[in-house]
Amino acid sequence: MEATHPTAASACDFEQLSTRRELCRGLWASVPVLLGFIPFALVLGAQAAQKGMSAAAVPLMTGLNFGGGSEFTAIRLWSSPPHLLLIASMSLLVNSRHLLMGAALEPYLRHVPTGRALASLFFMCDESWAMALADAKRRASIELSMAYFIGVSIGLYLTWVVFTAMGAVVSPLIGDLERYGFDMAFIAVFVVLLRGMWRGAMACRPWLVSLVVAALTYRLMPEGAWYVAAGAVAGLGSAALMAPKEEK
Known part of the structure; x- marks a missing residue:
């Protein structure tokens, strides 16, 4: 067994x-x-x-x-x-x-x-x-x-x-x-x-960019939900641009 x-x-x-x-x-x-x-x-x-x-x-x-x-x-x-x-x-x-x-x-x-x-x-x-x-x-x-x-x-x-x-x-x-x-x-x-x-003000800059872009898009294009996509793309782009550069 x-x-x-x-x-x-x-x-x-x-x-x-x-x-x-x-x-x-x-x-x-x-x-x-x-x-x-x-x-x-x-x-x-x-x-x-x-x-x-x-x-x-x-x-x-x-x-x-x-x-x-x-x-x-x-x-x-x-x-x-x-x-x-x-x-x-x-x-x-x-x-x-x-x-x-x-x-x-x-x-x-x-x-x-x-x-x-x-x-x-x-x-x-x-x-x-x-x-x-x-x-x-x-x-x-x-x-x-x-x-x-x-x-x-x-x-x-x-x-x-x-x-x-x-x-x-x-x-x-x-x-x-x-x-x-x-x-x-x-x-x-x-x-x-x-x-x-x-995580601090510096790390949250993409949030602010996303918020501003989404708000402006909503004011200019209130119909539909374009402000969501605009805010997301702006936040992602700003995060990529603001990311610390790696030293070679």
Whole structure:
């Protein structure tokens, strides 16, 4: 009768325990952010219902396209019948920032198989991206903790889908949720995230460039979401130009 090697069994148990701990750590870390998600999600669900979208269609939309900015854009453009090509184009434009976010994570994902990494990035949003990247830098690690990232993402994803659906359900009962100031939750969440990523005024110059360009573009082209792409490109370009030159 063949006995299990004690060293291999212990290593497997330790790895499973470590994974569970990282999942729980990520889920717990997501709690302050997901609390900010709740009013924001309620507002989106209520706006969707007011545009004629059913309570079943809202979680379908938010579950398949986990990106708050593009979903708000889609709701603003929603009509009967909907202009699907226009909505899809604007959603793609708003979500184009995920290409830059994914590129920033790439050096931290080289230890993860490609298929698993791509599947995990389906759940990436601005908040989970920022938290996972900040966690890796805080640990001074060149590898992203995938279990931590999944833990964060699960909490945020489920909260978003559930409460957008709830917003669609309660909208006829309580009217316009924006009059209660719930839409300020979006700004509050991003202020907290930016504070956690602050590395000094010099390092944040690309943020300022991105902000100014996005604001000017919004003033000149208020229709659509061109300001998102303009801000992203300007921020990326300024970061490349302002990066310290390596000595030869």
